[in-house]
Amino acid sequence: MNKTKLKIALPKGRLLGDTAALLERAGWGLDGYDEQTRFYHIESKTIPQLYGRVFHEKDIPIQVAIGNYDLGICGSDWIEELLTKYPSSALMKVKDLKYCEGVLYAATSLVGIDSVNALRAMRETTRIASEYPNLAESFAINTRLKHFSVFPLWGGAEVYPPDSADLALVGGTTKDLPFYGLIPISQVLSISACLIANRDSWKAKELNKMVAPIEKALMPQKAAPTLKSLKRQDTKTRYAAQNKDVVRLALPDGHQQAPTHKLLDKAGIRLDDYPSEKGNRRPRVNLEGVSIKVIRPQDMPLQVANDNFDLAITGRDWLTEHLCQFPSSPVKELADLKLGRVKVVAVVSQKLDITDIRDLSKSEQTLPIRVASEYTNIADRYARDNRLNRYRLIPTWGASEAFLPEDADLLIENTQTGRTLAQHNLKIIDTLFESTACLIGSKRHISSPAKKEMMDSITKTLHRATEEIS
Amino acid sequence: MKIQMSKGTRDLSPKDMASFRLIESAFRDSCLKWGYQEVRTPTLEHLHLFTATGTLTPSMLSKVYSFLDWDGWSGERVVLRPDGTIPISRLYINSMVKEKLAKLFYVANVFMYEATGKKTRERWQCGAELIGAKPPLADIELVMLALEVLRELKIEGIELRLSHAGLIKSLLARLDLSAEEQIGMFDRILDGDTKALEKLKLKRPKLEKTIDSLLALKGKPSGFSEELKGLFAEDLPECKPYIENCARIAEFLEAMGYKYQIDIASGRGFEYYTGVIFQIFKGEEKIGGGGRYDALITLMGGKDMPASGFALYLERLMALIKPSALSTPQSPRILVRAEVARAREGFEIVWRLHKAGYRAECYVGVQKEADFDWTLDIKDKSPEFILTNQAKKRFKAQTTEELLAFLGK
Numbered sequence: 002m003n004k005t006k007l008k009i010a011l012p013k014g015r016l017l018g019d020t021a022a023l024l025e026r027a028g029w030g031l032d033g034y035d036e037q038t039r040f041y042h043i044e045s046k047t048i049p050q051l052y053g054r055v056f057h058e059k060d061i062p063i064q065v066a067i068g069n070y071d072l073g074i075c076g077s078d079w080i081e082e083l084l085t086k087y088p089s090s091a092l093m094k095v096k097d098l099k100y101c102e103g104v105l106y107a108a109t110s111l112v113g114i115d116s117v118n119a120l121r122a123m124r125e126t127t128r129i130a131s132e133y134p135n136l137a138e139s140f141a142i143n144t145r146l147k148h149f150s151v152f153p154l155w156g157g158a159e160v161y162p163p164d165s166a167d168l169a170l171v172g173g174t175t176k177d178l179p180f181y182g183l184i185p186i187s188q189v190l191s192i193s194a195c196l197i198a199n200r201d202s203w204k205a206k207e208l209n210k211m212v213a214p215i216e217k218a219l220m221p222q223k224a225a226p227t228l229k230s231l232k233r234q235d236t237k238t239r240y241a242a243q244n245k246d247v248v249r250l251a252l253p254d255g256h257q258q259a260p261t262h263k264l265l266d267k268a269g270i271r272l273d274d275y276p277s278e279k280g281n282r283r284p285r286v287n288l289e290g291v292s293i294k295v296i297r298p299q300d301m302p303l304q305v306a307n308d309n310f311d312l313a314i315t316g317r318d319w320l321t322e323h324l325c326q327f328p329s330s331p332v333k334e335l336a337d338l339k340l341g342r343v344k345v346v347a348v349v350s351q352k353l354d355i356t357d358i359r360d361l362s363k364s365e366q367t368l369p370i371r372v373a374s375e376y377t378n379i380a381d382r383y384a385r386d387n388r389l390n391r392y393r394l395i396p397t398w399g400a401s402e403a404f405l406p407e408d409a410d411l412l413i414e415n416t417q418t419g420r421t422l423a424q425h426n427l428k429i430i431d432t433l434f435e436s437t438a439c440l441i442g443s444k445r446h447i448s449s450p451a452k453k454e455m456m457d458s459i460t461k462t463l464h465r466a467t468e469e470i471s
Numbered sequence: 472m473k474i475q476m477s478k479g480t481r482d483l484s485p486k487d488m489a490s491f492r493l494i495e496s497a498f499r500d501s502c503l504k505w506g507y508q509e510v511r512t513p514t515l516e517h518l519h520l521f522t523a524t525g526t527l528t529p530s531m532l533s534k535v536y537s538f539l540d541w542d543g544w545s546g547e548r549v550v551l552r553p554d555g556t557i558p559i560s561r562l563y564i565n566s567m568v569k570e571k572l573a574k575l576f577y578v579a580n581v582f583m584y585e586a587t588g589k590k591t592r593e594r595w596q597c598g599a600e601l602i603g604a605k606p607p608l609a610d611i612e613l614v615m616l617a618l619e620v621l622r623e624l625k626i627e628g629i630e631l632r633l634s635h636a637g638l639i640k641s642l643l644a645r646l647d648l649s650a651e652e653q654i655g656m657f658d659r660i661l662d663g664d665t666k667a668l669e670k671l672k673l674k675r676p677k678l679e680k681t682i683d684s685l686l687a688l689k690g691k692p693s694g695f696s697e698e699l700k701g702l703f704a705e706d707l708p709e710c711k712p713y714i715e716n717c718a719r720i721a722e723f724l725e726a727m728g729y730k731y732q733i734d735i736a737s738g739r740g741f742e743y744y745t746g747v748i749f750q751i752f753k754g755e756e757k758i759g760g761g762g763r764y765d766a767l768i769t770l771m772g773g774k775d776m777p778a779s780g781f782a783l784y785l786e787r788l789m790a791l792i793k794p795s796a797l798s799t800p801q802s803p804r805i806l807v808r809a810e811v812a813r814a815r816e817g818f819e820i821v822w823r824l825h826k827a828g829y830r831a832e833c834y835v836g837v838q839k840e841a842d843f844d845w846t847l848d849i850k851d852k853s854p855e856f857i858l859t860n861q862a863k864k865r866f867k868a869q870t871t872e873e874l875l876a877f878l879g880k
Binding site for chain 2: 085088089126128138139141142143145146147148149150151152153303306307323326327328329330
């Protein structure tokens with residue numbers, strides 16, 4: 002690590018505004034770190050040795066823990082998510098910055114379950130859906146759930162109970178606590194923005210001097226919220242158990258919504274609120290016997306494997322990612338929907354004098370090769386299959402191209418045209434596979450003939466619509 | 472250059488393994504003599520086996536090595552076995568449930584994360600479980616078995632510390648703590664927080680007398696039982712059977728000349744204990760422990776079965792034994808050095824020497840004569856067999872029969 006340089010990982014998204022204002026008050030003079038920022042690399046007008054980089058909030062604790070960055074600012078939820086699994090990592094919490102405060106709840110909409118004790122008394126496995134799988138596991142252990150399983154999610158945990166999960170860990174700010182018809186039964190964590198540091202850098206670089214102006218610039222704060230001060234939601238919003246004949250279809254949220262909507266429309270499948278401006282994740286459909294939920298495409302294969310959905314529209318990249326992790330999973334592709342064509346590629350910096358993945362192991366680098374990817378299981382298998390010499394996986398959550406060359410050596414990423422990669426001075430050295438949107442289902446036997454018929458009909462209709470569009 | 476190992480792991484060298492096997496065989500011999508049968512359970516188990524019974528404390532569960540298997544899409548994790556007793560109870564429920572008495576033993580590794588990396592994260596245990604027998608005789612048998620193993624290993628200066636899970640729980644029940652607090656306090660005691668009860672005393676001055684008398688038990692020498700019964704008849708009458716239970720074991724230990732302490736506040740171990748808990752110390756080091764777990768098999772879904780068990784910590788014993796004082800004399804070691812044309816015959820002779828009870832091996836170009844009691848040269852010309860001992864004394868033979876006849880003497 003460069004001793005003179007000071008590296009800080011800065012959040013984008015919900016923390017950006019308050020963080021930028023705080024650092025401005027502290028006199029850091031960051032150039033271009035604001036809501037309009039289009040840059041990933043930030044320099045300081047006042048502190049020449051300072052180097053900032055903008056990350057997805059979730060990436061920051063990992064980047065600081067592994068020593069790529071000296072300091073970072075992110076939500077305490079992501080810090081605890083890391084520390085609960087890796088308590089001896091080199092991550093240290095320096096200061097609670099007390100903005101963007103919120104609470105992480107364990108919440109449910111199961112009838113009759115309104116406390117941790119009631120949950121503990123459940124006979125069946127408690128299924129917990131969460132973006133925070135480590136915190137979810139730790140919650141289950143600390144509350145002594147007897148038999149539990151955790152569904153790690155990319156997002157939208159609130160839509161899972163009660164049919165796709167028994168419990169969800171959901172977070173929100175105090176201003177706007179989203180309950181989505183769920184009853185919070187336990188407060189897992191208070192969330193607020195935190196300043197963190199790498200333990201080794203803290204000592205070696207005397208970071209306390211850097212941090213002092215930030216502490217001075219903090220605003221006075223009000224008391225953190227507690228569970229007791231919150232009103233319980235009306236229980237009428239709970240959902241009834243689903244009929245076994247009903248086909249459960251998962252549709253993607255995010256930027257896949259528009260093309261998916263177009264395809265469904267072509268197939269004559271009409272939805273009342275998709276894409277939804279209000280964030281409605283349960284649109285209604287003009288098909289009798291079909292129920293729809295809108296979830297992250299990343300989460301769909303696992304959900305189909307667990308029989309929480311019968312059909313889902315996702316990308317082949319995410320299906321492959323799932324099958325790399327669980328090779329004997331019952332999930333399979335039913336139809337290629339030919340939308341959103343991308344290539345999943347292996348990428349390195351243009352500065353590296355290599356053209357082949359095998360050259361990477363031959364370089365004289367003694368440190369482990371850092372492989373960054375949103376697709377950790379694909380990347381892991383790719384590294385293994387190509388016999389990469391001693392590598393380390395760095396999971397990322399978006400904007401992975403900015404990781405090279407400083408924070409990773411190899412990137413496994415999807416690309417449409419390769420233009421963004423070229424703009425970041427990166428080059429493609431291998432193409433792993435092509436990915437398009439696809440309809441997935443399970444190899445599992447379907448006992449209801451009505452359901453089977455409806456599923457076949459949807460599959461055929463979508464296939465036909467795909468042919469017409471292309 | 473040394474290749475960096477995974478933190479908290481260790482190699483067992485040939486010398487270490489010799490100690491390891493000495494302990495293992497002393498343990499096996501004693502167990503077999505007492506009528507125990509050896510079993511082995513898999514290294515991988517479902518995590519829920521350990522969470523379902525509520526029998527490991529959250530702080531222990533947070534240190535288990537768990538992961539998703541290649542077919543773990545349901546989110547259920549598997550673990551590297553963190554404990555020996557729970558898998559044995561599972562084995563009993565699965566395949567021995569008709570047996571009214573199961574006396575089982577195992578030598579197995581258990582895995583538990585340890586943050587500093589200074590202690591090992593993989594540990595070996597010699598464990599024995601007695602399923603189907605009630606206190607106090609079954610508990611005494613287990614203590615006797617453990618002590619016999621230690622005696623065979625010539626480890627002296629052993630001290631036992633006795634506690635009782637029932638006693639700790641009764642006391643906690645009296646402290647008007649909430650159910651959560653009670654569990655939390657019990658966990659702290661089991662996690663080895665010996666000050667837990669003392670801290671409680673400060674918070675609840677009214678209970679000072681009861682807690683004081685309990686803490687005062689620590690280190691009380693022999694003859695404690697009458698005194699104790701008096702103390703508790705008034706304050707905690709429900710504890711009488713527990714104290715009697717401890718007293719019976721104490722009497723035996725005393726009669727056998729072993730040192731022991733009553734140390735109620737230190738029940739370090741596992742939450743599945745329901746009765747007497749015993750810990751074996753050599754100096755300040757705990758080298759083993761066990762106790763009664765009557766509720767475990769029911770909690771795991773089996774029938775109501777009394778059970779108790781113990782484990783000795785193999786690595787700690789390795790540091791305490793003197794292998795030279797324990798090893799039995801070994802047969803002479805012979806190096807067989809055959810000329811190229813007679814190599815096959817060399818190997819055949821090695822076989823025959825093994826059959827005759829010798830340690831023998833063929834020369835592979837590296838061994839030193841000094842490491843062997845005898846060196847046997849097989850020549851093309853007569854005399855074909857020349858046996859040389861370390862004092863350079865020679866014996867010559869024409870046939871293998873002649874040679875073996877000589878070695879047979």
